Amino acid sequence: MQAFEYANPTTVSEAVKALAVTGGSAAVLAGGTDLLSLMKDGVETPKRVVNLKSIKELQGISYTAGKGLRLGALATLDELMQNAKVKQEYLSLVQAAEGVRSPQIHSVGTVGGDLCQRPRCWYYRGGRGLLAMKDGKSMVMEGDNRYHAIFRSSNGPAFFVNPSSFAPALIALGAKVKVTGAKGSREIPVAEFFRIPATEGERENVLAHDEIVTEILVPPAAQVRNATYEVRQKEALDWPLAAAAVALQMDGKNVKSARIVLGHVAPVPWPVPDAEKLLPGKAVTASLAEQVGEAAVKGAMPLSRNSYKIRLARVAVKRAILRAAGMEV
Amino acid sequence: MPEYKWPDANDRDLIGKRISRLDGPVKVTGTAKYAFDINRPGMLFTRTVYCPHAHARITKLDTSEAAKMPGVKAVRIIQNVGTEIQWALDEIVAIAATSEDAAEDAVRAVKVEYEVLPHFVNGEAGEKAPQAKAAQQNVVGDPNGAKAAAAVTSKGYYGIPTISHCCMEAHGQVCEWTDEQHLEAWCTTQSVAGLPAQFAEGTGIPAANVRTHCEYMGGGFGSKFSVDRWGVECAKLAKDAKAPVKWMLEREPELTIAGDRPSAYAEIEVGASQDGTITYWSSKSWGSGGPGGSGSPPMPYVIQPANRRHQHISVPTHMASARAWRAPNHPQACFLTMSAIDDLAAALKMDPLDFFMKNAAITQRAAVYQEELQKGAELIEWKKKWRPRGQNGPGPVKRGLGVSMHTWGGLGHNSNCEVSIFPDGSVEAKLASQDLGTGTRTVIAIVLAETLGLPLNAVKVSIGDSSFPPSGASGGSTTVGGVSASTRRAAQLALEQLLVKVAPDLGVPPEQLEAEKGTIRVKGNPTKSMPWKQAAARVGMTPLTAKGANPGAGKLIDQGVGGIQMAEVSVDTETGIVKMEKMVAVQDCGLIIDLKTAESQCYGALIMGICYALTEEKIIDPVTGRMLNANMEFYKLAGIGDIGELVVHMMTGPEYDKRGVIGLGEPPVISPGAAISNAVANAIGVRVPHLPLTPDRVLAALEKGGMS
Numbered sequence A: 001m002q003a004f005e006y007a008n009p010t011t012v013s014e015a016v017k018a019l020a021v022t023g024g025s026a027a028v029l030a031g032g033t034d035l036l037s038l039m040k041d042g043v044e045t046p047k048r049v050v051n052l053k054s055i056k057e058l059q060g061i062s063y064t065a066g067k068g069l070r071l072g073a074l075a076t077l078d079e080l081m082q083n084a085k086v087k088q089e090y091l092s093l094v095q096a097a098e099g100v101r102s103p104q105i106h107s108v109g110t111v112g113g114d115l116c117q118r119p120r121c122w123y124y125r126g127g128r129g130l131l132a133m134k135d136g137k138s139m140v141m142e143g144d145n146r147y148h149a150i151f152r153s154s155n156g157p158a159f160f161v162n163p164s165s166f167a168p169a170l171i172a173l174g175a176k177v178k179v180t181g182a183k184g185s186r187e188i189p190v191a192e193f194f195r196i197p198a199t200e201g202e203r204e205n206v207l208a209h210d211e212i213v214t215e216i217l218v219p220p221a222a223q224v225r226n227a228t229y230e231v232r233q234k235e236a237l238d239w240p241l242a243a244a245a246v247a248l249q250m251d252g253k254n255v256k257s258a259r260i261v262l263g264h265v266a267p268v269p270w271p272v273p274d275a276e277k278l279l280p281g282k283a284v285t286a287s288l289a290e291q292v293g294e295a296a297v298k299g300a301m302p303l304s305r306n307s308y309k310i311r312l313a314r315v316a317v318k319r320a321i322l323r324a325a326g327m328e329v
Numbered sequence B: 001m002p003e004y005k006w007p008d009a010n011d012r013d014l015i016g017k018r019i020s021r022l023d024g025p026v027k028v029t030g031t032a033k034y035a036f037d038i039n040r041p042g043m044l045f046t047r048t049v050y051c052p053h054a055h056a057r058i059t060k061l062d063t064s065e066a067a068k069m070p071g072v073k074a075v076r077i078i079q080n081v082g083t084e085i086q087w088a089l090d091e092i093v094a095i096a097a098t099s100e101d102a103a104e105d106a107v108r109a110v111k112v113e114y115e116v117l118p119h120f121v122n123g124e125a126g127e128k129a130p131q132a133k134a135a136q137q138n139v140v141g142d143p144n145g146a147k148a149a150a151a152v153t154s155k156g157y158y159g160i161p162t163i164s165h166c167c168m169e170a171h172g173q174v175c176e177w178t179d180e181q182h183l184e185a186w187c188t189t190q191s192v193a194g195l196p197a198q199f200a201e202g203t204g205i206p207a208a209n210v211r212t213h214c215e216y217m218g219g220g221f222g223s224k225f226s227v228d229r230w231g232v233e234c235a236k237l238a239k240d241a242k243a244p245v246k247w248m249l250e251r252e253p254e255l256t257i258a259g260d261r262p263s264a265y266a267e268i269e270v271g272a273s274q275d276g277t278i279t280y281w282s283s284k285s286w287g288s289g290g291p292g293g294s295g296s297p298p299m300p301y302v303i304q305p306a307n308r309r310h311q312h313i314s315v316p317t318h319m320a321s322a323r324a325w326r327a328p329n330h331p332q333a334c335f336l337t338m339s340a341i342d343d344l345a346a347a348l349k350m351d352p353l354d355f356f357m358k359n360a361a362i363t364q365r366a367a368v369y370q371e372e373l374q375k376g377a378e379l380i381e382w383k384k385k386w387r388p389r390g391q392n393g394p395g396p397v398k399r400g401l402g403v404s405m406h407t408w409g410g411l412g413h414n415s416n417c418e419v420s421i422f423p424d425g426s427v428e429a430k431l432a433s434q435d436l437g438t439g440t441r442t443v444i445a446i447v448l449a450e451t452l453g454l455p456l457n458a459v460k461v462s463i464g465d466s467s468f469p470p471s472g473a474s475g476g477s478t479t480v481g482g483v484s485a486s487t488r489r490a491a492q493l494a495l496e497q498l499l500v501k502v503a504p505d506l507g508v509p510p511e512q513l514e515a516e517k518g519t520i521r522v523k524g525n526p527t528k529s530m531p532w533k534q535a536a537a538r539v540g541m542t543p544l545t546a547k548g549a550n551p552g553a554g555k556l557i558d559q560g561v562g563g564i565q566m567a568e569v570s571v572d573t574e575t576g577i578v579k580m581e582k583m584v585a586v587q588d589c590g591l592i593i594d595l596k597t598a599e600s601q602c603y604g605a606l607i608m609g610i611c612y613a614l615t616e617e618k619i620i621d622p623v624t625g626r627m628l629n630a631n632m633e634f635y636k637l638a639g640i641g642d643i644g645e646l647v648v649h650m651m652t653g654p655e656y657d658k659r660g661v662i663g664l665g666e667p668p669v670i671s672p673g674a675a676i677s678n679a680v681a682n683a684i685g686v687r688v689p690h691l692p693l694t695p696d697r698v699l700a701a702l703e704k705g706g707m708s
């Protein structure tokens, strides 16, 4: 690991100041489960590391009737999984957290860190850049892309997948992230927090270099049937091959409105509005769920080695819908 | 001279019992010191400049800046300008500095330029690969005639990839010069006694001046026989720096260059008569294990059809050289053979259990395999659970059963042991052997204590030091036979001397005495006895010592084992995910010294086998020639939730005992790939031709078979 300055602020404004003066060469440290690996591997070489863990206001989970859930950026995955209200209303979040199958990461990994963690693309982790460009072309195209994206936008050659398992569930639930920087605070819908970088220098989220995530705000979900389904090969520490989060507003037996977001299949969490439209006004059945799954993967553009992920995404959607509806998957 | 003989079954107090490994407590409490834990006063740390390209020539190299960096004490150029590098992460420069970080900073200051050359990393290409080397075709009987005469034939293509040894403790050592001419090294090695000569050759000092240690080690699996270049260069760095130097590999080079089980692919055609006897075999296999190509898997494996032909093609690649991997060539041969014949059983519409039972007749240990298949079938409830392929339930999740058989040698290696009986009654055995985690230390203690009639805690075992009597390298499942035989012999000879000294006290000739239950006593008259401590006092002022050597096959030890394994899986045909439900291993290994560590070997082997069957492979990037998954996150290994229920049954009894001790480390890791692949084929109705059985491959096979 390369030497760095260490800042240990105790307030958000101190943290923001510590970041602002660096002009982008600093990294924010939460649980460190991702950042430290990146630094040890020399993929990230910040000149300054700004530790957030001494900032009390970033901690904790609370619930306010009518307003919903507030997750401090430093809330650990374990705190989230143990929280009574979360277990009652926000099952899709619990299921996403359970998927991270390591007690160690549950204990120290944070919700803010999960949203901001960097992609696991092995070209990026091997020090070849987020877009893995070589001679004007992404190496992912002709390389080994078995875990890469099956959806892309016209926005340039990004083939990594967004690694966050929480993001799809948060988007489906209509959550916002609150971020604070030198110019003040703003609230951003989680769906707009992520972006597909067009050039190597761009990040995969909209944070300015002096901004940090301070909290995540999730609307009440008592009336929302929500679930996450992840397709993972292993029970032990592993990444989903595809995942889907579903939030269904019900009107009696029928679905009133639906949000479906895919995870681990595109450079950003991937909402599928066309598929969502098939649900309102209908009762959930296995065959309807199957149809929605099929609609969700329309437009997928697999790479040379990952067409199987289309099928996995389809199954994830189907099973997430059935799980949300309380049916057997 | 005492007879070469193990105690009779009813005279055994320790041998064959379930005894916990003696070094368990020090390992779990962290007091056991591995090479990685050795820290010498003033010790320096090494970091390395590795070649980032799979094939390149060094065109410029400048270490002058690095040498001036703070904390840097020695810089060694391992490969210089002009050298053609044949695989990624080959070592170019090594730097010893006062901390890992200082060494790493210096590594970044080294300037190297390369002319990048084209690389070839696709071992599956076979004959089409540049420099593919075809071996002579082996023909027995009349394959063409047998093919024509066969009632049923089946043809298939199968593949098993390159995997890494993935030792928990990376390769490496600490080297310290005690003076200009004497080297001491703490290594993680499978060959304590073999390393001094290798260090000597690399450093130019006499082998007699080198002492190596390995008290504990975190896995080798066949990858730790050599001192390796990093061992010799570590010694040279230590000499240059005039300080002890530690060099342990980081995880990426550990997975990339320090372990490689060759891949194997094969086109196989097999045929049988109507009753299910395999009469015809034809195969062409190929595979790669780095620049030298690959070893040739022994095919057909275990079964010997009367008419057969086989040819192997070795494919050189720009990957680090293959190393022996637990039962070299056997897991590959087993997977390829047992998959092909299982497909033949399906073509014959025969229950594979009956089919394997029948064809056990054309193996070298028919009776053993048949008895083992019977036992395995009981333990997995084969006859109750088995359904023909493609008839395993209406839902998306299908269950299936598979079986496989394997063989191995396991003859004990050369081994010498020195046993000392001290005047105070304490006892020590010394051998320059090593415990890879298999339980060697425990086995030696059991044999020593049993022979001297003492409890386990009354004996001391000293291993892992090259100054002790030499014992062979731990490879090929040779250790248990070697060390148990030499220890038995040394203990018998030491006891013989002691009995001579004690005989006058007990008033009978020494031949009428025995060591039992902590005493020396008259055979047939246990009341006439002397406590061990009192007897030992008769040795005089200095300890009594005796040396014993492994006498070789036929006396105390033997070779040749057979084992069978059965797997039960469930497969989600919508996602292609294979879940282990249960595995049964039935294994013989002659006389078992410690039933518990023997079973543990099998459990460990099953888990390792599940990994290479379901998740494990070295993924090499076609674009860069680099290993893409050289870390513990992407190099996927099973966790406790992925292995299902494991059942181990060791074959025991007079028929097995009388053969003596036979090695066990390797055989149980041979069959899992085939047994699991066969179970998956049974579950889903089609063969998934390649290991590991990842969702993409399972789904592709279902699609191709029209089953999705």
Ligand SMILES: Cc1cc2nc3c(=O)[nH]c(=O)nc-3n(C[C@H](O)[C@H](O)[C@H](O)COP(=O)(O)OP(=O)(O)OC[C@H]3O[C@@H](n4cnc5c(N)ncnc54)[C@H](O)[C@@H]3O)c2cc1C
Binding pocket: A027, A028, A029, A030, A031, A032, A033, A034, A035, A036, A052, A073, A074, A099, A100, A101, A105, A108, A109, A110, A111, A112, A113, A114, A115, A116, A117, A118, A163, A164, A165, A166, A207, A211, A212, A213, A214, A237, A238, A239, A240, B633
């Ligand atoms: C083997 C393995 C498997 C995993 N599987 C999964 C999985 O299946 N699904 C999943 O979602 N995750 C998975 N994880 C990731 C894990 O959830 C994250 O590592 C963890 O949540 C990150 O939290 P942290 O607090 O440790 O982040 P850190 O390592 O401290 O930070 C991660 C990144 O986010 C930035 N950051 C952190 N907090 C903030 C903030 N408040 N504001 C702005 N930037 C911030 C950091 O600068 C850094 O770039 C896995 C991790 C591993 C190692």
